[in-house]
Amino acid sequence: MRSLPPFPPGLAKLGRRLPPALLSLHFTAGLALAQRCRWLEPPPELNGRRFAIDVSDLGLRCLFRCQDGQFRPYWGKTVDLELGAAAIDFFGLLRGEVDADTLFFQRRLRISGDTELGLLVKNWLDATERPAFLRSSPLS
Numbered sequence: 001m002r003s004l005p006p007f008p009p010g011l012a013k014l015g016r017r018l019p020p021a022l023l024s025l026h027f028t029a030g031l032a033l034a035q036r037c038r039w040l041e042p043p044p045e046l047n048g049r050r051f052a053i054d055v056s057d058l059g060l061r062c063l064f065r066c067q068d069g070q071f072r073p074y075w076g077k078t079v080d081l082e083l084g085a086a087a088i089d090f091f092g093l094l095r096g097e098v099d100a101d102t103l104f105f106q107r108r109l110r111i112s113g114d115t116e117l118g119l120l121v122k123n124w125l126d127a128t129e130r131p132a133f134l135r136s137s138p139l140s
Helices: 007-018 022-038 087-095 100-105 116-129
Strands: 049-054 060-067 072-073 081-085 109-113
Touching: 022 060, 022 072, 049 087, 060 087, 081 116, 087 100, 100 109, 100 116, 109 116
Parallel strands: 049 081
Antiparallel strands: 049 060, 060 072, 081 109
16 A cells, blocks of 8 residues: 555644534445445444544544434434544555555554444455456555
8 A cells, every 4th residue: 555644733633623514414424325336234232322433634523324224314412333543554445455454454444343243344445346446446
């Protein structure tokens, strides 16, 4: 994976000022689009589970849940599983350039909460076929 310069530290301060509800709406809209395009289908074991994605270098935190096979924004405070990493590491996962185990053991991916659920999500994402446009991105 190509290394990019880090984001300016002030960007994380700005990101932390954005309302999580607004971020969660946009994030789940992206998940819903990926699902509609058949790029991402949640397994039934995710039903009723709550998640948080923390993009540390941008100060962004998105909360969502999976309900009846659909991704929905989540407005609560407690989650079943939280994943945290820098933006470039999440992009590497998204593109399939790096796997979650590698990032975890390099301490670049933080996982907290239900470890069994974390393993299920990791295996599901690893097995998901990436669309061609992600595999041939100009970041290569």
